[in-house]
Amino acid sequence: MSCRRPVKACICQWVRPVANRVELLLLQHPLEQDHAKGTATLLQLSLQHCRIWVGETFDPHALALALATPEPGQATWLLYPEDRPGFGAAAAPAPCRRLVVIDATWRKSRKMLLLNPLLQQLPRLGLSEPPASRYAIRKAHQSHQLSTLEASVMALQQLEGPSAAYADLLAGFDGFVAQQAMRCQP
Numbered sequence: 001m002s003c004r005r006p007v008k009a010c011i012c013q014w015v016r017p018v019a020n021r022v023e024l025l026l027l028q029h030p031l032e033q034d035h036a037k038g039t040a041t042l043l044q045l046s047l048q049h050c051r052i053w054v055g056e057t058f059d060p061h062a063l064a065l066a067l068a069t070p071e072p073g074q075a076t077w078l079l080y081p082e083d084r085p086g087f088g089a090a091a092a093p094a095p096c097r098r099l100v101v102i103d104a105t106w107r108k109s110r111k112m113l114l115l116n117p118l119l120q121q122l123p124r125l126g127l128s129e130p131p132a133s134r135y136a137i138r139k140a141h142q143s144h145q146l147s148t149l150e151a152s153v154m155a156l157q158q159l160e161g162p163s164a165a166y167a168d169l170l171a172g173f174d175g176f177v178a179q180q181a182m183r184c185q186p
Contacts, residue, residue, distance in 0.1 A: 016172040018165040023049040029104035039149035069097040078122040093123030
């Protein structure tokens with residue numbers, strides 16, 4: 001698989017293959033799809049189990065099928081900060097088999113969450129103590145707001161445990177960020 005970008009914008013050199021155990025489903029807002037600085041393509045090319053769906057709203061039947069897990073006793077989780085009262089008081093959700101990540105600005109991600117009620121029903125995973133973002137080429141309102149790649153890697157490490165493969169993927173991400181920063185210079 002290749003990035004299918006023009007040679008000047010090719011990111012294939014930054015791909016670092018990772019055999020992730022938890023599947024990743026990226027729900028990408030259409031405005032992110034062709035963004036040169038977006039990290040979803042690099043993430044999809046690097047992770048063995050990763051799919052990208054582009055849209056703002058998704059067919060409920062198709063989404064329900066995508067969220068279903070084939071193994072009993074496992075669940076699909078949503079990487080999203082928890083804002084529902086009493087969530088922590090409920091029984092712990094089943095082990096995560098598939099992680100859904102919304103690839104959008106915070107404002108657009110909230111809208112996608114509201115427009116797709118099935119996503120609201122998923123157990124949520126929040127990042128514990130996220131570091132400052134390494135992604136200086138895109139604007140974040142707060143230092144802990146991470147790129148899709150950074151947040152996904154951190155979440156996968158929370159679920160699967162630290163791995164040299166994920167560290168290598170972040171090193172590839174650093175190369176990608178440096179490449180994009182050079183392209184933005186006058």
